[in-house]
Amino acid sequence: MARELRSDARRSAELVVAAARTAIAEHGLAVSTNEIVKRAGVGPGTFYRRFPSRHALLEAVLLEVVGELLEQARSAAQDPDPWAGFAGLVSALAVAQSENKGLADALAAEPEEGGDEVSSAFGSLRDHVRVITERAQEAGVVRADVTWRDVPFFAGAAAGMSPRCLGLDAGVSGRERVVAVVLAGLRAPGRGALPGESPRDQR
Amino acid sequence: MARELRSDARRSAELVVAAARTAIAEHGLAVSTNEIVKRAGVGPGTFYRRFPSRHALLEAVLLEVVGELLEQARSAAQDPDPWAGFAGLVSALAVAQSENKGLADALAAEPEEGGDEVSSAFGSLRDHVRVITERAQEAGVVRADVTWRDVPFFAGAAAGMSPRCLGLDAGVSGRERVVAVVLAGLRAPGRGALPGESPRDQR
DNA sequence: TTCAGACGGAGAGTCATTCTCCGTTTCACG
């Protein structure tokens, strides 16, 4: 590590990571390196001098994303309202996953050596998810019959929505509506009476 | 049209469509034609004698899927319990979309001429979704602040869940849990009192 | 002013994918 990069070199690397993030958000993980490089306004040669491989770039992007997520999780954990904190976390997870579809999967699949950093970041994030979820459950605002382990998946589900379906268009606020519905589904029903199904009335 | 196919020819076509369905369910829309053909146990030559192009195969698969969905929707519409019917519909939509990720999108993107059949099937299915959703809303069991147009997206969200996330595994019952949460979120809160948020108790 | 180091871009190498051609086999009818 170490060797200070020249200012233009550092700038190139940053441009590439930023371009990769927007490109992935728009076109999914399958974007070609070419596309990313073109968007960044640098040449392929430059790219491969900064990153040993395409994989390394994806890893850098993932680290950045998880880092931001960690920050959001920390502030969610400090929200005085357990429900608001939980909702914020779910929402943040949903946005991050919708902008980085499959990135975590793709990297999890091919471990390579650099994976340690990634998996430790994952670990921290998981801890936050657990703490925030359990706090909300103890406060009685999140149903007790879900596990914190499921929370990332619930959030991810909201994120995975396709933009079109049955010839209909999701519209711009589609994701937010789905997140709202999922959150409503995760909210503890009635009051205190946890067990899920409404026992009272049959039509 | 017309010209009766020889029995082995018909059989090949059916094998290919069946193989395409399972292959798409497992590997997503990106499966190569080769993979499908290999699974079907036929040669590429056979495939291209039965289908003018890969696109035509996808269209055939989509028609089959939508046909089955229509059947399920019809029986859901006849369920005496509006909620059960609605829940069944959502669940069926979720399963279908999770097994055919992006198929509808992919075909919607390139209209080609055969699209009429597909879009009319879509139309029928949309009608069923509207009827079933509105019936459930009128019965007061589905929240009134969602549109039937959103329903396919809610279902699709549950379907889009990725199998792994943050290094965690979704487990086998992952999709069902997500569908359950989404349904809980769509269920009219409280009782009769439609307007959304639970008014009664705070913490 | 100097030069190590960074830059862009052309393109080599690789690989996957779709679709065609053709010799062989199979169905179905008389």
Added chain:
DNA sequence: CGTGAAACGGAGAATGACTCTCCGTCTGAA
């Protein structure tokens, strides 16, 4: 049971895309 039209499998041509390298030129920093 014999015959021919039709279907079959598989080798492979044609195409295209993607990752990564080489090299001559340019630039930041001392």
